[in-house]
Amino acid sequence: MNEDIFNLIPDSEEIILRKSFNELSPSEKTRFLQYMSQEEYGLLRQNQLNIKLVFSTEEKEINPDVNIKDNLLKAFPIKNRKTLIRIYKPVIGLITKRIPVYQTVLLLLIGIILTLKLQYNNPGKFLTRTIIDTVYVEKNSDEIKTDLNLGKERKGNLNYNSTATIIKKSTTPFKITFNQVDTQNVLIRQNLNILKHNISLVKNTKIGRSLNCDKNLYQVLVSSQ
Amino acid sequence: MKKIHIGFRDKSDEVLMMLITEKDKSAFEELYKRYSKKMLCYFYRMLWNDYNLAKDFLQDLFLKIIEKPEMFDSQKIFSVWFYSLASNMCKNEYKRTETRNEHILNQGFNYLQRDENYSDVIDLKLFKEELYLHLKSLSYEHKTIFLLRYGNDLSIKEIAEILQCPVGTVKSRLFYTIKYLSERLNVYNPKVS
Numbered sequence: 001m002n003e004d005i006f007n008l009i010p011d012s013e014e015i016i017l018r019k020s021f022n023e024l025s026p027s028e029k030t031r032f033l034q035y036m037s038q039e040e041y042g043l044l045r046q047n048q049l050n051i052k053l054v055f056s057t058e059e060k061e062i063n064p065d066v067n068i069k070d071n072l073l074k075a076f077p078i079k080n081r082k083t084l085i086r087i088y089k090p091v092i093g094l095i096t097k098r099i100p101v102y103q104t105v106l107l108l109l110i111g112i113i114l115t116l117k118l119q120y121n122n123p124g125k126f127l128t129r130t131i132i133d134t135v136y137v138e139k140n141s142d143e144i145k146t147d148l149n150l151g152k153e154r155k156g157n158l159n160y161n162s163t164a165t166i167i168k169k170s171t172t173p174f175k176i177t178f179n180q181v182d183t184q185n186v187l188i189r190q191n192l193n194i195l196k197h198n199i200s201l202v203k204n205t206k207i208g209r210s211l212n213c214d215k216n217l218y219q220v221l222v223s224s225q
Numbered sequence: 226m227k228k229i230h231i232g233f234r235d236k237s238d239e240v241l242m243m244l245i246t247e248k249d250k251s252a253f254e255e256l257y258k259r260y261s262k263k264m265l266c267y268f269y270r271m272l273w274n275d276y277n278l279a280k281d282f283l284q285d286l287f288l289k290i291i292e293k294p295e296m297f298d299s300q301k302i303f304s305v306w307f308y309s310l311a312s313n314m315c316k317n318e319y320k321r322t323e324t325r326n327e328h329i330l331n332q333g334f335n336y337l338q339r340d341e342n343y344s345d346v347i348d349l350k351l352f353k354e355e356l357y358l359h360l361k362s363l364s365y366e367h368k369t370i371f372l373l374r375y376g377n378d379l380s381i382k383e384i385a386e387i388l389q390c391p392v393g394t395v396k397s398r399l400f401y402t403i404k405y406l407s408e409r410l411n412v413y414n415p416k417v418s
Contacts, residue, residue: 004397004401005400006396006399007393007396007397007400013381013396013399013400043407043411044403044404044407047403047406047407047411048403050349050410051356051375051406052375053349054349054352054353054356055266055375055376057349057353058266058353059262059266062262062265062266062269062276063262064261064265064280064283065280068261068283068284068287069254069261071284072253072257072284072287072288073253075288075291075292076248076253076291077248077291
């Protein structure tokens with residue numbers, strides 16, 4: 001069996017795999033016997049079958065590592081616009097849905113009517129404006145002199161001889177002079193710049209700190225009159 | 226639970242590749258599912274049964290798809306193209322480790338001389354060990370044809386396309402590989418009915 005029978009006999013490789021020598025047709029037997037003996041045919045077939053069997057058995061044992069897939073998916077670039085559109089198509093559809101003009105106008109009218117009706121029923125809520133804002137008082141503790149004992153009595157006087165700065169959000173800082181303080185209510189004599197404001201409460205920014213040794217910020221609620 | 230879209234199962238490899246070009250992750254997952262095991266087995270057998278090396282090659286192969294999906298010509302058959310990539314990777318590895326191959330080849334022949342002592346053993350496990358031993362002594366060309374045909378069940382025509390050589394050459398190399406292996410494996414041949 002030295003000659004290349006795979007080229008000499010058409011489809012011989014497949015025939016050997018598929019048929020034993022006894023299963024060959026007489027013409028096939030004649031063709032094969034020109035190049036090999038029956039025993040050689042049998043051995044060739046046996047080897048081919050065993051090789052196939054080895055590989056198919058082995059395939060059950062070889063499995064790709066899960067990490068490989070994870071690594072590859074991490075390396076996968078972010079979806080492009082087309083893919084995103086496909087995923088978010090329902091949402092996009094909802095946003096871009098065309099609504100007839102008359103429906104929009106009708107909805108706006110209903111909204112306006114309801115607002116006016118509510119305003120008429122509860123005039124105080126809409127006409128009175130109360131602005132409550134949180135501002136911070138920056139001051140140096142060295143500048144504050146106090147005889148207040150916050151720890152026990154939670155009342156007393158706090159005299160500020162120096163000035164402190166109130167920084168109100170989005171406004172230019174202005175100066176106030178602290179005159180008298182107790183823990184619940186703070187009365188502050190203000191300079192002209194904040195004459196219209198009542199400082200209703202001074203609260204230490206950090207609970208547990210006494211007022212006179214706080215070097216940081218004081219929170220002040222300011223309501224406009 | 227697998228998150229592969231049911232719709233992708235019906236899609237051809239070529240369509241999946243087109244979707245991968247548009248960075249569709251699910252298409253990639255489907256393609257990975259279809260080919261990862263086949264390719265790992267191919268690499269494992271080609272790369273001297275080195276499982277870790279085979280895993281690295283598998284990752285590199287799929288990374289090529291992620292990084293440059295446009296390399297694939299949509300007019301061609303994906304499996305042929307993909308196996309071509311894989312076999313080229315192996316070819317380069319064979320070139321790189323030529324010395325190693327020579328060493329293995331010598332090992333194989335030394336082992337052959339001891340074969341006669343085991344003439345009565347007809348165990349499939351032993352057959353497998355011997356098969357791999359003799360596969361190591363084959364050239365890249367003979368081995369890759371043999372493995373694509375018997376390990377990955379590709380047709381002779383497909384193999385010819387993958388390796389870009391005539392069908393006759395594939396048949397001839399396949400015949401001489403089987404003949405070579407048959408002569409050496411006969412003593413271990415378990416009888417399979």
